[in-house]
Amino acid sequence: xxxxxxxxxxxxxxxxxxxxxxxxxxxxxxxxxxxxxxxxxxxxxxxxxxxxxxxxxxxxxxxxxxxxxxxxxxxxxxxxxxxxxxxxxxxxxxxxxxxxxxxxxxxxxxxxxxxxxxxxxxxxxxxxxxxxxxxxxxxxxxxxxxxxxxxxxxxxxxxxxxxxxxxxxxxxxxxxxxxxxxxxxxxxxxxxxxxxxxxxxxxxxxxxxxxxxxxxxxxxxxxxxxxxxxxxxxxxxxxxxxxxxxxxx
Amino acid sequence: xxxxxxxxxxxxxxxxxxxxxxxxxxxxxxxxxxxxxxxxxxxxxxxxxxxxxxxxxxxxxxxxxxxxxxxxxxxxxxxxxxxxxxxxxxxxxxxxxxxxxxxxxxxxxxxxxxxxxxxxxxxxxxxxxxxxxxxxxxxxxxxxxxxxxxxxxxxxxxxxxxxxxxxxxxxxxxxxxxxxxxxxxxxxxxxxxxxxxxxxxxxxxxxxxxxxxxxxxxxxxxxxxxxxxxxxxxxxxxxxxxxxxxxxxxxxxxxxxxxxxxxxxxxxxxxxx
Numbered sequence: 001x002x003x004x005x006x007x008x009x010x011x012x013x014x015x016x017x018x019x020x021x022x023x024x025x026x027x028x029x030x031x032x033x034x035x036x037x038x039x040x041x042x043x044x045x046x047x048x049x050x051x052x053x054x055x056x057x058x059x060x061x062x063x064x065x066x067x068x069x070x071x072x073x074x075x076x077x078x079x080x081x082x083x084x085x086x087x088x089x090x091x092x093x094x095x096x097x098x099x100x101x102x103x104x105x106x107x108x109x110x111x112x113x114x115x116x117x118x119x120x121x122x123x124x125x126x127x128x129x130x131x132x133x134x135x136x137x138x139x140x141x142x143x144x145x146x147x148x149x150x151x152x153x154x155x156x157x158x159x160x161x162x163x164x165x166x167x168x169x170x171x172x173x174x175x176x177x178x179x180x181x182x183x184x185x186x187x188x189x190x191x192x193x194x195x196x197x198x199x200x201x202x203x204x205x206x207x208x209x210x211x212x213x214x215x216x217x218x219x220x221x222x223x224x225x226x227x228x229x230x231x232x233x234x235x236x237x238x239x240x241x242x243x244x245x246x247x248x249x
Numbered sequence: 250x251x252x253x254x255x256x257x258x259x260x261x262x263x264x265x266x267x268x269x270x271x272x273x274x275x276x277x278x279x280x281x282x283x284x285x286x287x288x289x290x291x292x293x294x295x296x297x298x299x300x301x302x303x304x305x306x307x308x309x310x311x312x313x314x315x316x317x318x319x320x321x322x323x324x325x326x327x328x329x330x331x332x333x334x335x336x337x338x339x340x341x342x343x344x345x346x347x348x349x350x351x352x353x354x355x356x357x358x359x360x361x362x363x364x365x366x367x368x369x370x371x372x373x374x375x376x377x378x379x380x381x382x383x384x385x386x387x388x389x390x391x392x393x394x395x396x397x398x399x400x401x402x403x404x405x406x407x408x409x410x411x412x413x414x415x416x417x418x419x420x421x422x423x424x425x426x427x428x429x430x431x432x433x434x435x436x437x438x439x440x441x442x443x444x445x446x447x448x449x450x451x452x453x454x455x456x457x458x459x460x461x462x463x464x465x466x467x468x469x470x471x472x473x474x475x476x477x478x479x480x481x482x483x484x485x486x487x488x489x490x491x492x493x494x495x496x497x498x499x500x501x502x503x504x505x506x507x508x509x510x511x512x513x514x515x516x517x518x519x520x521x522x
Contacts, residue, residue, distance in 0.1 A: 008476055103430050113430055195427055198389060198416035210418035213308075214391045215315035 026218035027225060037198075038219065042226055045203035048116055049184045052123035057176055060131035065161065067132070068139035069147065079136065085129035093125050094192035101193065114195035119203070122189040127179035134178060138171030139164075170242045177238045181231060273302035274482040277314075277322035279393055280420065282465070283307035285440045285509055287502050294498060295489050301482045311391035317341060317468075320475030324483035328393040328465045331400070342468035344484065346491050349499050349510040350464040353397060354442055355455035356425070357383075357434035365434075371458040375405045382413040384433035386424050389416030393463070398436045401460060425449060438463060440509045464513060467491075491515065 030038050066072075067079055099105050101113040112118045146167055150160035165172060187205035194201035196210060204223045211220035282288050283305055292303045306316060310327040317325045318341050326348065327333060336342045355374055357365065363383040365374035378385055379402075388395035402408070417427060421441040428435040429449045442453070455461075467487050472480035489495045491514035499512045 103432075114427060195415075196418050198418070200412070200415065202418070206418075210390065213312065214418075215312050 020217070023217040023221050027222035030218060030222045031225070038222055040199055041202055041204060041207045041223065044116065044201070045184065045205075048119045048190075048203060049123060049180060052120045052183055053127060053176060053180050055120070056124045056128045056131055056179065060128055060175075060179075061135055061165065061172065064132045064135035065139055065164075067136050068142075069144075082129045082132045082136070086133050088129075089188065090122075090126055090186050091188035091192065093122055094189035097122050097125070097189070097193045113193060114197060114201060116194065116201050118193040119190050119201060122193050123183040123186065126186060126189060127183050130182055131175050131179045134175035135172055138168045138175065141171070142168055173241065174238055177234050181234060185227060185231065271302065272479065273304040274324065274479055274486060275304050275306065275322045276324050276326065276486070277306045277308065277312075277316045278326040279310050279313060279328060280307050281328070281393075281438050281440050282326055284444070285504060287499070287510060290502055291490070291495070291498050295486060295495075298494075299485050299489065301485055303486070309390055309392035310396065314341075317470045320470065320478060322470060323479045324467065324469050324486055326465060326467045328463055329396040330464060330466070332393075332396060333466050333468060337468065341471055341474065343471050344487060345466050345468045346487055347513045348465050348467045348490050349496075349512050349514075350462055351439055351510050352456065352463050353394065353436055353438055353461040354453045355434065355436055355461075356428070356442060356449075356451045357454045358432040359450060359452050360432075361452075361454060362432075363434070366452075366454040369455060371401065371455055371460045372405050374455045375401055375407070378434055379405065379407045379410070379413075382411060384431050385414050386428040386431070386433045386435040387414055387416045388421065388424050389418045390420075392421075394421060394436060394438055397463065401436070404460065425451070440504070443505060443507055443509070465510070 067075060067082075097118065098113065100107045101110065101118055102108055103113070112121070142164060147160055147164050150163050151157070155163070185205060187209060190196075190201070190203055191206050191209070194203070194206065196202050196206040202210075204227050208220045208223050208227075211217070211223070276288075278288070284307070288305055292305070296302055306313070306322060308316065310329045310332060313322070313325050313327050314332060314336050316322045317336070325336075325342070333342070333345060337345050355365070355371065357363070357378075363374075363377045363381040365377050369377070387398055402410070415427075415431075415433070417424060419427075421437055422445055424435050425437055425441065425445045426448075427433070429451055434454070435451075467490060469480060469483040469487060470478050472478040490499075493515065496512035496514055499510050500508075502508070502510060
């Protein structure tokens with residue numbers, strides 16, 4: 001009796017595993033066959049997150065440079081503010097943005113709610129504090145003399161700034177990758193202000209949530225693979241890059 | 250020592266047997282029956298009369314049927330006739346019965362850009378929305394409401410939809426809120442509409458048509474497919490819900506003074522009262 005029921009349990013488990021296998025095979029087929037829905041979702045995800053990081057990074061670099069290299073009132077307060085904002089949950093940013101952009105909100109007549117522009121704004125807000133905080137600690141650890149020497153040698157400030165950034169490239173790139181990692185996998189804010197509209201605001205995380213709730217695991221797994229491979233590749237790339245930096249130093 | 254071990258073993262056996270006997274019936278159903286509060290009113294009465302406890306898994310119709318296919322539920326209450334028929338025809342479900350019905354309504358912005366209000370048939374209204382390319386929010390999540398909407402568009406003969414048709418893959422409440430924000434049309438069940446209408450500036454623009462009927466069915470999961478299906482308990486729930494007592498309870502259920510569900514298993518008994 002006991003062995004009978006355990007055999008049945010085993011059989012059932014095997015059936016489940018088989019189901020997952022089938023879904024995974026279907027997932028690869030979806031990816032390889034160039035299923036247009038899936039690739040649309042993937043390209044939207046990248047489009048939105050890359051735009052957000054491209055807009056946020058230059059501003060964040062300049063801000064963090066000023067915070068590290070110049071003395072001005074409220075400097076310390078600003079630094080702690082950015083450090084604090086790093087931990088604001090995505091759903092809170094989503095909620096705030098929703099209320100601002102809603103038709104009954106102060107920015108309602110811009111008509112941005114449930115568009116990819118709103119998603120980009122949300123992701124900029126999400127990654128900006130992280131970029132500033134990480135870049136700031138890079139700038140702070142930098143040798144001040146590099147900057148001062150460049151200036152005394154007659155370099156224009158922006159020229160010196162680029163030289164300094166080149167010296168710090170490993171830390172700064174790690175900051176950008178961490179920022180990108182935070183927003184590409186983010187779901188709370190995208191779901192709230194994007195609305196998960198097919199072919200318009202549906203990105204990888206919101207699509208995975210939806211496919212799972214529909215019980216269609218193949219699509220979910222396919223998108224999960226893309227997200228996972230991307231995150232692993234990014235992190236591996238950065239650590240290899242940084243490793244090379246250490247050797248040269 | 251030996252006797253105490255034996256005693257302990259017997260105790261374990263006893264506990265597991267009684268635990269098994271009281272194992273709750275697993276009911277997979279749509280969010281509309283759960284969120285409206287109907288089940289919270291019906292199920293305690295059922296448990297009181299039969300001693301059968303019920304665990305409710307509230308999901309969309311598509312997911313509910315999927316859960317039942319996997320043998321993770323004993324009985325389902327759903328609203329998508331076509332999907333129900335397939336579910337039974339494929340051998341996953343047995344003994345389907347009609348339980349109750351309510352209806353869908355077509356809602357939209359008060360200024361009604363597609364001019365669908367008035368004495369239009371539902372199909373005419375949908376044709377107008379498509380022709381004027383007015384924004385329409387679709388659930389897009391394989392729920393009963395989404396299946397209904399899909400069937401209606403097919404009736405109208407519109408298969409390819411442009412950017413005006415926004416498939417959002419989210420629940421009914423969210424769809425209504427988005428329709429409100431985007432001044433769009435959407436199809437909703439009346440229960441969710443009543444729960445949300447105070448927060449919205451949308452209006453009912455088409456209702457009452459035969460195509461907007463929303464019948465709910467109850468189906469027992471085929472006990473031959475999975476070993477641990479609680480078939481007898483499932484049949485007791487089906488029997489109770491379709492009995493005069495169960496049907497009366499459905500008939501008397503009101504939310505904010507509005508009747509949400511109309512019994513259909515034995516209509517005559519109810520109406521002759």
